[in-house]
Amino acid sequence: MSDNSQVTAEDVQERAGIDRSVRFPVMFFFTSAAVWLFVATLFGFLSALKLAVPALWADCQFLGYGRLFPAHMTALVYGWAMQAGIGVMLWLVARLTRVEMTKAKAVIVAGHVWNFAVGLAVFAIWIGKGRSIPWLDFPGWMWMLFALSYLMMVVWVIPMFRVRRTGDVYISEYYVIGAAVWFPWIFITANVLINRGAAPVMAAGAAGWFVTNLIYFWFAPIALAVAYYIVPKIAGRPIFSYPLAKLGFWTLAILAGWTGFQRFMGGPFPAWMPALSGAATLFILIAVVATCTNLLMTLKGRQKLWEYSPSLRFTMFGMLMFAIYGVLAGMSSFFSVGKVLQFSHFLVGLDTLAVYGFFSMTIFGAMYFIVPRVTGCEWVSGGMIRWHFWFSAYGILTLVGVMLVGGLAQGGNMADLDQRFAVSVGNSQGYVIGRICAWFLIGISNLWFVYQMGLMFLGKGRKSEGPTLIHGEPGKSAEAAAGLNPENA
Amino acid sequence: MSDHDHDQNLDYEAGTASVVDMHDAVKREKVLQPSGHEPMGVTALVLCAMALIGGGIVFGHNNGFSSSIYVQDFYTPEPPPSEDGAAAADENVAWIDKWMKDGKKVYNNCIACHQPDGLGAPGQFPPLVGSEWVDGGTERLGAIMLNGIAGPFTVAGQSYNQAMPAWNGLSDEKIAQVVTYIRREFGTLPEGQDGVVTTEMIEAARELYGGKPTWDEGGLLAIPEDAMLPGAKVDLQTGEPIQ
Numbered sequence: 001m002s003d004n005s006q007v008t009a010e011d012v013q014e015r016a017g018i019d020r021s022v023r024f025p026v027m028f029f030f031t032s033a034a035v036w037l038f039v040a041t042l043f044g045f046l047s048a049l050k051l052a053v054p055a056l057w058a059d060c061q062f063l064g065y066g067r068l069f070p071a072h073m074t075a076l077v078y079g080w081a082m083q084a085g086i087g088v089m090l091w092l093v094a095r096l097t098r099v100e101m102t103k104a105k106a107v108i109v110a111g112h113v114w115n116f117a118v119g120l121a122v123f124a125i126w127i128g129k130g131r132s133i134p135w136l137d138f139p140g141w142m143w144m145l146f147a148l149s150y151l152m153m154v155v156w157v158i159p160m161f162r163v164r165r166t167g168d169v170y171i172s173e174y175y176v177i178g179a180a181v182w183f184p185w186i187f188i189t190a191n192v193l194i195n196r197g198a199a200p201v202m203a204a205g206a207a208g209w210f211v212t213n214l215i216y217f218w219f220a221p222i223a224l225a226v227a228y229y230i231v232p233k234i235a236g237r238p239i240f241s242y243p244l245a246k247l248g249f250w251t252l253a254i255l256a257g258w259t260g261f262q263r264f265m266g267g268p269f270p271a272w273m274p275a276l277s278g279a280a281t282l283f284i285l286i287a288v289v290a291t292c293t294n295l296l297m298t299l300k301g302r303q304k305l306w307e308y309s310p311s312l313r314f315t316m317f318g319m320l321m322f323a324i325y326g327v328l329a330g331m332s333s334f335f336s337v338g339k340v341l342q343f344s345h346f347l348v349g350l351d352t353l354a355v356y357g358f359f360s361m362t363i364f365g366a367m368y369f370i371v372p373r374v375t376g377c378e379w380v381s382g383g384m385i386r387w388h389f390w391f392s393a394y395g396i397l398t399l400v401g402v403m404l405v406g407g408l409a410q411g412g413n414m415a416d417l418d419q420r421f422a423v424s425v426g427n428s429q430g431y432v433i434g435r436i437c438a439w440f441l442i443g444i445s446n447l448w449f450v451y452q453m454g455l456m457f458l459g460k461g462r463k464s465e466g467p468t469l470i471h472g473e474p475g476k477s478a479e480a481a482a483g484l485n486p487e488n489a
Numbered sequence: 490m491s492d493h494d495h496d497q498n499l500d501y502e503a504g505t506a507s508v509v510d511m512h513d514a515v516k517r518e519k520v521l522q523p524s525g526h527e528p529m530g531v532t533a534l535v536l537c538a539m540a541l542i543g544g545g546i547v548f549g550h551n552n553g554f555s556s557s558i559y560v561q562d563f564y565t566p567e568p569p570p571s572e573d574g575a576a577a578a579d580e581n582v583a584w585i586d587k588w589m590k591d592g593k594k595v596y597n598n599c600i601a602c603h604q605p606d607g608l609g610a611p612g613q614f615p616p617l618v619g620s621e622w623v624d625g626g627t628e629r630l631g632a633i634m635l636n637g638i639a640g641p642f643t644v645a646g647q648s649y650n651q652a653m654p655a656w657n658g659l660s661d662e663k664i665a666q667v668v669t670y671i672r673r674e675f676g677t678l679p680e681g682q683d684g685v686v687t688t689e690m691i692e693a694a695r696e697l698y699g700g701k702p703t704w705d706e707g708g709l710l711a712i713p714e715d716a717m718l719p720g721a722k723v724d725l726q727t728g729e730p731i732q
């Protein structure tokens with residue numbers, strides 16, 4: 001063991017070289033993602049507000065829910081989540097394959113195209129050119145812009161993987177490389193079906209399929225790659241079980257593509273399609289169980305680190321949300337439950353839980369780890385990180401609670417035919433207010449994050465030794481702060 | 490953590506970062522050790538098994554990958570509330586009303602083709618209203634339901650040439666309910682008949698025709714027009730057989 005866990009001078013040198021080679025693309029993606037996150041939060045807050053007080057700015061077409069909400073989702077998914085994910089992906093691949101990135105310039109050019117596309121998409125939706133297709137709201141022709149710039153940003157990971165300088169393939173590598181190649185497949189399939197004249201019913205199906213697949217085929221693998229990297233790094237322990245990790249990977253790889261149609265239960269699809277999708281969604285819980293067991297066992301005895309290390313705390317919170325997401329998605333795949341929740345606030349909440357609660361929180365964890373390494377300065381303040389965490393955590397938990405209780409109540413009201421539909425709308429008002437609170441909390445939390453990220457980008461971070469911890473004086477290592485011995489416990 | 494290796498050339502632009510700090514962030518980092526190979530553990534195994542069972546339950550409602558069944562067992566729309574607003578308590582409802590209500594639910598499988606009003610689609614799907622097949626004996630209807638029809642087919646003087654799927658995947662009870670429903674709702678019943686088809690009668694039909702190939706018109710015409718499936722008549726109020 002002690003041979004493996006010794007940090008050598010060559011290691012350090014190599015890591016520094018790799019970090020340096022990706023620092024421009026990574027920081028480019030992180031900072032532009034942070035800006036988009038801010039925009040998305042703003043739209044999210046406004047759209048929640050519109051739901052509660054529809055009469056607000058009723059005469060202004062630019063501030064209608066029908067535009068604010070799709071704009072919010074587009075900015076959140078393509079501007080923030082995917083961009084941040086690509087940044088993390090590039091860094092992870094470089095680190096894991098131990099190959100320096102040589103195409104940084106090309107990636108940044110493509111990154112500008114992507115940002116331009118996101119900007120255009122949000123603007124187009126905002127001036128009323130959206131299509132009302134969940135997560136694909138932008139005007140039809142724009143998908144090529146996204147697809148091409150994605151390819152230009154991400155193709156490089158394939159040659160890097162091929163010339164990797166490591167023996168066996170680490171589990172995170174499976175996940176990132178998987179995500180890298182799955183996205184073009186699902187994105188192109190969905191868009192071709194929708195834009196090139198599939199039957200309208202099939203187009204709706206493709207859109208639903210795209211949403212769950214983006215979650216299971218892109219967000220989930222990247223977040224899991226992060227978790228499988230961060231947790232052993234911080235804990236200074238090897239991953240508990242490689243076979244278990246691979247079980248998780250293959251479960252996801254085989255089953256994710258079957259999900260999506262459970263959203264259309266009772267809809268104009270042959271009954272077996274929602275049944276099969278529902279079953280796949282439940283089977284995916286195996287990946288959830290495998291991952292959570294693995295990470296918890298890896299951390300066992302050193303959980304105290306999570307109080308101090310920002311990376312670990314965000315990542316583990318993200319994984320907890322992954323488990324909750326998996327369970328809720330599985331639960332609503334049962335026909336008896338799904339038919340109640342189907343048309344309620346639940347679904348919006350579920351999507352937000354995936355993008356914000358699970359994916360984004362894990363990515364924050366990765367960012368807290370990566371950014372000091374590529375910029376060479378430390379996060380300014382542990383206090384701000386703490387606020388970022390707690391406001392995000394409360395925001396997302398509020399959202400989950402509200403959507404679950406609210407969704408059940410609203411769905412139950414709608415199913416009750418002795419009641420007028422308007423009653424169900426009226427009764428859901430309380431939950432809508434909960435949603436505003438949630439977005440308000442998340443908005444505040446992101447202020448701290450965006451501010452810190454900006455400082456790091458400008459090189460204005462703390463110039464000192466030792467990490468910025470959530471608690472305790474800076475400069476100490478997380479282990480020292482947690483009172484654990486530095487080597488294997 | 491304090492002695493820095495100043496030989497490293499990190500080549501950062503001035504002002505972006507300092508060699509010293511950069512070095513520290515990377516240096517304090519731990520090495521990624523080769524992954525372990527521990528077994529899975531009982532709790533995880535039990536949880537995985539639960540996921541598999543749950544998925545199996547949902548998957549069980551796939552209705553055999555039929556491309557023409559659209560309605561899931563647990564997902565049948567509630568019927569609209571009765572006119573006076575209050576649904577009568579279960580015990581006070583006549584057996585036949587419940588039987589018809591259930592039949593109507595099963596009929597959801599047929600509406601894509603025969604339409605909710607049973608009038609079909611001209612030239613494509615034959616009507617059930619005014620059809621001699623519905624008005625006639627129950628043996629032919631049972632046979633149609635179990636094995637489906639293919640090829641040219643004449644209904645009420647109009648000819649059709651499509652395929653009617655077999656419904657042998659449905660339980661005997663459901664077939665009985667839907668046949669009762671179409672006969673009483675859409676058919677013109679001969680004098681003295683109540684149009685009820687019971688589960689027992691469909692069981693008999695399965696004995697006779699279960700597992701036979703898809704019908705063509707000739708095969709069905711060979712069954713006598715007014716042949717009824719054997720089975721006891723039932724009391725419409727209670728559903729009990731009448732001796």
